[in-house]
Amino acid sequence: MSTSETTRFVRLRVDLVLEIDGPAELTEAAEGRIDGDEFMPEEERVQARAAAREDSAEALAYLVEPFDLIREVPGIEMVQASWSTEEVEYDPDALEWDLDEEDVEGTDDTDDVDGGGRA
Template identity: 40%
Template sequence: MTSTDITGEGEPRYVRLHIELVAEITDETALKAAALEQVKHDDYMDDDERAQAVEAIELDPSGSLAHFIDPLQLLGDVPGVELAQATWESAHTEFDPENEDWELYDTDAGSGDGATEE
């Protein structure tokens, strides 16, 4: 069965991509400074959004990473695809690559290759 069979020919088909990244912050000071610069020069933020972003960066510099995530860059120039909506957040997590509980792919959620069909 193809996605065309499910939605009908010619109808838009939406795909939700779940991407999980675990990043190690190796220099919190550098990340915080870069995020503050990013926010300072963001032409799409109004003054209230900018103030909230600066406050959030000051309170929890690990949230600074979110200011560098650009969903449009993830899709790049993929032919026939247009970004419809995107949300993302950053949060502290415990990570131990030696721990067997940390699976790169959740075998219950997909085929094990990171690709799932909705």
């Protein structure tokens, strides 16, 4: 079988740092998404609303959908998705925020990532 006849899997990694300058608007949008989720059981919905009110990172997790990034890309099918959010201290001048960190020798890009969820 030639390379063009075999299935190829590609891991796309996206690392974003966002500044939340409207926490009330973020929480309101997250609650709207949670309330509009017809498949979420009521008990989970209550917990999700509380988590979104208490933690902006959690609110953001309810609004970000990895599939939206690739929805209109032709010739692909999403097999697995995973994402998480966390509040961080951000200093754009610190080495830990160097965007080229993936180019560091010894970086292993073959780690297995478990399937979807919110942190």
